[in-house]
Amino acid sequence: MSAEQPHLAVIGAGPAGLAAALAAAGRGVHVTLVDSADAVGGQFYRQPTAALRARRPKALHHQWRTWRRIGEALDRHLAAGHITHLPEHHAWCVEKHPDRRRDQRPDRQPNPQPPRRFTVHALLGPEQETPVAVPADAVLLATGGYENVLPFPGWTLPGVVTAGGAQAMLKGALVVPGRAAVVAGTGPLLLPVATGLAAAGVSVAALVESADPKAFVRRAGRLARRPDKLVEGAGFAAELLRRRVRTLVRHTVVEAHGVDRLEAVTVAAIDAQGRVRPGTERRIPCDTLAVGHGMLPHTDLAESLGCRIDGVHVYVDDEQRTDVPGVWAAGETTGIGGAALSLAEGHIAGRSATARLRGREPDSHAWAAAAKSRGALREFFAALSAVYAPPAHWAERVTDDTVVCRCEEVTAGSVREAVGELGAGDLRTVKLLTRAGMGWCQGRMCGAAVAGITGCREGAARRLLARPVPLGVLARAGDAEDPEDTPAG
Ligand SMILES: Cc1cc2nc3c(=O)[nH]c(=O)nc-3n(C[C@H](O)[C@H](O)[C@H](O)COP(=O)(O)OP(=O)(O)OC[C@H]3O[C@@H](n4cnc5c(N)ncnc54)[C@H](O)[C@@H]3O)c2cc1C
Structure with a gap:
């Protein structure tokens, strides 16, 4: 990667992240693909672990031909050095740097590379204790969703x-x-x-x-x-x-x-x-x-960047830009809609980011087919999500002794008591009074349940960190003053 070449960090190597990475890398942007899984594909294109040597990997897969096409294009870009894939990298925060220029740092030696605007902080491997920092000029969030x-x-x-x-x-x-x-x-x-x-x-x-x-x-x-x-x-x-x-x-x-x-x-x-x-x-x-x-979008990284969250998903415009300059989002983080919609959104986001990183106004005609598909799929999934809404009154069937927050072992009775007897009127107060949502998953699993049982409105969770981070890593996080000084820089 040359110093002048724009650098896009794509977080998430599912359909959305892969489509974005291919669209950007094919047009001269260097892409670093950061993903917590050990192989690309995300949820939809999840592959059997290589060690299992599956004889018929396609047996359990849908849209195998599309996957093969994506996989072959990715291999070509990896071999050519246009894309760097960082597997088992769990992003816990994206840092946005103030606009710095060399002439604003008279005390320092001139930096051989222009400073990048973002640093993606990640933890490496299954232990998630080794920190890695990935500098980038722009960030594309494609972290998908999780089950409700x-x-x-x-x-x-x-x-x-x-x-x-x-x-x-x-x-x-x-x-x-x-x-x-x-x-x-x-x-x-x-x-x-x-x-x-x-x-x-x-x-x-x-x-x-x-x-x-x-x-x-x-x-x-x-x-x-x-x-x-x-x-x-x-x-x-x-x-x-x-x-x-x-x-x-x-x-x-x-x-x-x-x-x-x-x-x-x-x-x-x-x-x-x-x-x-x-x-x-x-x-x-x-x-x-x-x-x-059903599913809920992952919004943690967007929230910590200060991106607008509409209901439970990340807001994006027609180009898949969030309202934070330099940050794009695509796929289920922007709303649940399946793999085909994620591919279309990822493609648009990758092309938009490429043009804007080069200081150009993108030509939306270039992605008209993807935009048409996106429109139809969004409409289809909006109708589908109305059909598949969880049954009203489900909460009435949850007995008081049923554990609702599994991390902190808080029962439905306790959260009802927090509202009925202790006067809590919102989820944050319920959490403070009962510890529901204070454990390892930070309310990802129980948030919707506690909201349903208590009747409190569910909004964006505002989690500062997308993953649990060891204190030692946090303590050293400020040590590398310049993202280019850090290991991955
Ligand atoms: C468990 C599960 C199983 C599913 N199975 C099917 C199925 O069989 N058929 C079907 O039609 N749909 C399935 N879906 C829905 C399907 O996942 C989506 O339609 C589609 O994959 C969305 O694509 P995406 O790129 O937006 O996100 P995903 O495919 O979810 O990809 C997101 C990627 O981001 C990575 N990631 C997330 N957070 C971080 C982080 N903080 N740091 C680094 N990497 C991160 C994940 O490892 C993942 O690779 C499933 C969903 C889930 C959650």
Whole structure:
């Protein structure tokens, strides 16, 4: 990389980050791809770990041809030195430097390279104790999303896993979480999870989906704008039929049962208001419950940079720029919408960043096809997220003794008491009174649940650090005065 060459740090090597990296690297920008995983691909293109030497890696994958195309282009850019991939680098903060010039630093020797505007701070490897600093002229956030799992009695039993977790075990480690599974919750992710588990030999006793099929019909017009997605969904449904997986719509898991681990779940039908219809409960024996209630965007790095957060996602303009100059965002961090939308947004972000890093006004006609696809997909997923909203009144079924915050072992009863008896009126006060959200995950897992149970509004979490950071690393963080002096500089 030459000193003059603009340098873009892309955080996240999923579909969005990869599309952005390829778009920028192909147009003369040096890209550093920072990702916490050991291989590129993100969630959608997750590959079996190399050590497993999978004989048919494509067996568990969708859109294999697109992935091959991306992988081959990436290999070419890596070999040519246009892209540097930093695997197992967990970004915990992006630092924005004041606009510094050499003539503003008379006390220092002239710097051989112009100062970069940002430093991405990351922790290396599984131990996450070794700090690394990546200097960059611009930053593109493509950190994806994470699963929302709402609590219910018994959800902390061993054997209860998230739907995406079950999928990640299958795709990444080629292992199944158990022998007899129920897949439950709401959202399109349940379909590939149920079919994937069944194809891998798990006996899938039921797919329990709380959404009402009538809700699809009501939005048929908007959903029909992406017939390819409807065909994809129909394909999963046909596969479930073929494998004789029972699908229970407008049903929910009421309770998971077991002593040391999961033995069965009780499911029940819900009415139009999302309340359990008495007398419809049935018990299904299983050793695995793969459960999920949709996804939430990762916004931590954007929040610490001061980017505007709209509801739960990062705000971006038509070019995928955040409102902080020099910071772009793409993919599920800007709203949940699947891999194809992430690819389109990443491509636009990469092209916009390339032009602006060269001081040029980008020509949006150049990405018209991606913009068209982005518009249609955003509309499709807005309709889909309305269909797959978690059932209203789910919180009423959470008993007082159910643990809500797993890190700090705080029960639903405690958070209700914080509001009902101690007068808490917002999530921050509930957290201070009960410790819910104060543990390792910093409320990522329990935030939506505590909000639902207490009735407090859920806003941006404002986490200063995106990852837990050792105190020693924090203490030394200011030592390297200039980002170019740091190890990766
Ligand atoms: C567990 C899980 C399983 C899924 N399985 C499927 C599936 O089977 N089929 C399907 O259609 N959709 C699936 N999805 C949805 C799918 O992930 C998205 O549609 C798509 O991958 C989004 O692309 P993205 O590039 O925005 O984010 P992602 O693919 O999520 O990529 C984000 C990348 O950012 C990295 N990252 C995040 N935070 C940091 C950080 N602080 N520092 C460094 N790196 C970071 C992650 O390691 C990841 O590689 C799944 C989602 C999840 C969470």
